[in-house]
Amino acid sequence: MQQEYVLEMIDIVKEFPGVKALQGVTLKVRPGKVHALMGENGAGKSTLMKCLLGIYQANSGKIIYDGKEVHFKNTQEALNAGISMIHQELSPVPERNVSENLWLGRVPVKGFKVDHKKMRQDSLDLFKRLNLDVNPDAKMGSLTVAKMQMVEIAKAVSYDSKVIVMDEPTSSLTETEVEHLFKIIEDLTARNVAVIYISHKMEEIFRIADDVTVFRDGCHVATEEAKNLDIDKLITLMVGREMTDMFPKVDCPIGDVVLKVENLSAGTAVRNVSFELHRGEILGMAGLVGAGRTETAEAIFGMRHITGGKIYKDGKELHIKSPEQAIKNGIALLTEDRRGSGIIGLLSIIDNTVIADLKKYGFPLNHKKMRADTEKYVEALNTKTPSVDTPIKNLSGGNQQKVLVGRWLLTAPDVLIVDEPTRGIDVGAKAEIHSLLSKLAGEGKAIIMISSEMPEVMGMSDRIVIMHEGLMTGILDRNEFDSELILKFATSDEKYVKEAQ
Numbered sequence: 001m002q003q004e005y006v007l008e009m010i011d012i013v014k015e016f017p018g019v020k021a022l023q024g025v026t027l028k029v030r031p032g033k034v035h036a037l038m039g040e041n042g043a044g045k046s047t048l049m050k051c052l053l054g055i056y057q058a059n060s061g062k063i064i065y066d067g068k069e070v071h072f073k074n075t076q077e078a079l080n081a082g083i084s085m086i087h088q089e090l091s092p093v094p095e096r097n098v099s100e101n102l103w104l105g106r107v108p109v110k111g112f113k114v115d116h117k118k119m120r121q122d123s124l125d126l127f128k129r130l131n132l133d134v135n136p137d138a139k140m141g142s143l144t145v146a147k148m149q150m151v152e153i154a155k156a157v158s159y160d161s162k163v164i165v166m167d168e169p170t171s172s173l174t175e176t177e178v179e180h181l182f183k184i185i186e187d188l189t190a191r192n193v194a195v196i197y198i199s200h201k202m203e204e205i206f207r208i209a210d211d212v213t214v215f216r217d218g219c220h221v222a223t224e225e226a227k228n229l230d231i232d233k234l235i236t237l238m239v240g241r242e243m244t245d246m247f248p249k250v251d252c253p254i255g256d257v258v259l260k261v262e263n264l265s266a267g268t269a270v271r272n273v274s275f276e277l278h279r280g281e282i283l284g285m286a287g288l289v290g291a292g293r294t295e296t297a298e299a300i301f302g303m304r305h306i307t308g309g310k311i312y313k314d315g316k317e318l319h320i321k322s323p324e325q326a327i328k329n330g331i332a333l334l335t336e337d338r339r340g341s342g343i344i345g346l347l348s349i350i351d352n353t354v355i356a357d358l359k360k361y362g363f364p365l366n367h368k369k370m371r372a373d374t375e376k377y378v379e380a381l382n383t384k385t386p387s388v389d390t391p392i393k394n395l396s397g398g399n400q401q402k403v404l405v406g407r408w409l410l411t412a413p414d415v416l417i418v419d420e421p422t423r424g425i426d427v428g429a430k431a432e433i434h435s436l437l438s439k440l441a442g443e444g445k446a447i448i449m450i451s452s453e454m455p456e457v458m459g460m461s462d463r464i465v466i467m468h469e470g471l472m473t474g475i476l477d478r479n480e481f482d483s484e485l486i487l488k489f490a491t492s493d494e495k496y497v498k499e500a501q
Contacts (some may be wrong), residue, residue, distance in 0.1 A: 003067055006031040006194045007052075007083075007163055012061035014047055016394075019386050021047045024061070025220040027213055029163065032192040034185060036205045036226065039215035039238055045198050046396065048215075049165050053078045053085055066162065076105075084156040085165035092148055094141030099123040101140050102155050126158050130184055144290075145172040153181060157188065164188065165196045168397075170204065171423050174288055182208055200427060202231050214238055239428040247459025250438050254462065255279030258314060258446040259331075259415050261300065265308035269295035271470040272309065277415065277446045282437060284461030285450040287490045292470035293450045294336050297417045301333040302326045313415070327356060332413035334404055336420045336450070342404050345393035349385060350374045352392045352403050357411045377406030382432060398425040405436070416440065417448040422456065434460060454483050466490050 007029040014022040022044045029035045037045050050056040052063060054072030063070050065081065072078040075085075092101055099119045100107070108115040108122065123136035132150055140148060149172045156164050166185075170178045185195055185208060199205060205212065209226040214237040221237050259277040264270060270292050277283050285293045298304040300311060302320040311318045313329055320326050326333070335342050344352055353374040354361065361370055374388045381402040385395055392400055401421070408416060418437070422430040437460060441447055451457040457464060458481045466474035466489040474489035476482075489495075 003031070005029060005064075006066060008064040009048065009052060010062050010064070012048060012051055012063075013059045014044075014051055014056060015059050017386065021218050022051070022058070023218045025215060025218070027196075027220075028223070029194045029196060030211065031162070031194050032189045033210040034189060034195045034197050034208050036209035036212045037196055037198045037215070038205065038212060038234065039221075043215040043238075044218040045215055046167065047218075049085060049167065049196070049198070052083065052165070079159055079161075082159070082162040083165070084159045084161040084163075085167065086149075086152050086156045086169050087167055092140040092151075095139060097137050097139055098134060098143070098151055099136040101151060102126070102136075102158065126154055130154055130157065131180070146174060146177055149173060150177065150180075153184065157184065161193065163194045163196065165198070167198045168200070169197075170199065170201065178204075200425060200430075202234065202427075205234070206231070216240055235427055247434055247456065250442060252280040252438075252442045254281050255444060259300075260312040260315075261296075261309070262312070263309035264296065264299060264306065264311065266295055266299040266304045266306055269304075269470050270299055273467070273470075273472045274309075275465050275472070275475065277448060279414075279444045279446050280441050281462045282441050282447045282449055282460055284457040284464040285448060285467065286454070286457050286464050286486050287467035288452075290469065291467040291490065293467055294419055295470070296467070297333055297419055297448065297450060300326070301331060301417065303333075327411055327413075330412075330414035332356075332408035332411050332416050334408055334416070334418040334421055336423070343392045343400050346391055349378065349383075349388045349390055349392055349395075349403055353377060353388075353407050353410060356407050373410055374406070377409060378403075381406055381436065398429040401425055401433075402429070405433070409440075413445070415446045415448070417450070419450040420452065421449065422451075422453075430456075454486065458483065458486075468492060471495075 005028045009025070009027045011024045011026060012022050013024055025044060025048060027037070027048065039045050047056065051058045054074045054077055065083070070081065072081070093104065102123050103119050108118040110118070120136050127134050127136070132154060134147060134151060140151070143151070149169065153169060169181060173181065188195060197209060206226060211223065212226050212229060212234065213223045214221040214234070216238065255278055257276045258279050262274050264273045273296055275283070285296070287293050295304055299306050300320070302322045302325055311320065318329055320329065323333070344355070350370055354370045358365070371388060378385065378388055383399050383402040385399060392403055395403070405421070422433050425433065437447055437449065449457065449460060462478055464476045464481065464486065465472055466476070466486055468490055473492065473495050474486070476485070
């Protein structure tokens with residue numbers, strides 16, 4: 001007779017100095033089912049999974065896996081037992097090839113040497129089984145973030161685990177790749193593998209989940225079958241209140257042109273892009289992965305070499321060759337890759353907040369002013385942290401994002417570019433970020449918002465620029481927004497470009 005649960009985590013308590021991260025929470029996972037783990041950032045989801053994997057040791061409670069109580073001391077013990085995890089923040093070895101990354105720590109050997117031929121063949125067999133188009137000989141660092149994510153998914157599957165934890169696995173994937181992942185999950189559950197699925201994307205949860213557990217502030221709130229929930233009920237369970245307006249876009253007076261981009265090119269990634277950005281405006285940028293949205297932002301911010309075109313700020317032509325020059329000219333960029341080009345993990349929240357504009361604190365540094373400025377933005381953005389001295393790596397993803405928003409607001413920019421500002425952020429924090437962007441627009445800031453989420457880009461923007469393979473294929477006013485029309489221009493070279501008025 002098959003056991004009811006393959007995994008039971010019962011009354012788990014985990015405390016850190018000044019924080020009770022888990023307050024006696026319980027999670028029970030059925031074999032062959034997708035169990036969604038939901039909650040705002042800081043709710044305790046990742047902490048519980050780290051307790052399961054042996055990264056953290058719980059203060060109390062017990063873990064029963066496959067009918068036996070277990071105490072994993074590290075991730076290797078968990079992997080050996082049949083529990084693997086796809087982490088939200090990827091940690092590839094960029095200079096090694098795909099095969100070496102896949103089998104890291106368990107490479108096949110022949111005599112005293114690594115059997116590279118077998119390792120490559122094992123990689124090909126795994127990719128064939130999962131129907132993935134990945135070159136096992138390619139350097140990991142040469143892959144797109146989406147491809148790296150698919151390799152991580154393949155790696156987790158390769159352990160033949162009984163339980164696979166997926167933490168925001170679709171955050172970097174295209175719609176086609178998301179469908180592919182769902183097919184892989186379907187095949188896994190058909191083989192009686194249990195999947196613990198962490199995501200802030202509601203539509204995914206109702207698409208694939210069998211069971212849903214909700215955490216809030218380190219406490220277990222509810223466990224329900226997904227069929228008994230709807231989006232409104234799930235949001236209320238997560239945040240403890242009804243979220244009546246996810247996209248609090250307010251109509252702001254649209255002022256003069258602050259930024260003008262004219263025939264901007266940056267190699268093949270950005271080709272002849274032109275638009276105007278006004279004070280008080282939120283200009284959305286839509287497009288699929290590889291459309292050139294991020295590359296356009298990087299070119300404006302001095303991170304990417306411009307090969308043609310001009311940029312004007314308040315009517316004056318700029319020649320920006322570095323982010324430092326962009327900051328001096330009142331331009332800020334919240335990057336898409338929070339871990340790779342955003343946070344400095346080992347440094348404190350104070351250091352991460354002030355680092356973009358250190359000169360304003362003098363020499364020697366005025367630490368009192370640095371602390372005061374940081375505390376101001378921690379409070380304004382409702383960042384959950386024990387202290388501003390806490391290393392930023394100890395915060396949840398959403399709270400790390402809030403620190404980065406505070407960093408750029410501290411530079412007092414006229415133009416704020418936000419690239420996927422709510423990726424991996426819970427529903428409550430999303431609403432807070434959206435409210436902040438609307439407030440900044442109301443204060444006369446000019447905002448470019450890049451987003452892969454159609455409801456977000458349509459809900460928050462005054463106008464939307466649409467791109468496809470480096471080209472700007474469309475620009476729509478708010479009264480013209482239509483998801484099918486946006487998708488049409490995001491998937492073809494057909495142009496519908498009007499002169500920005």
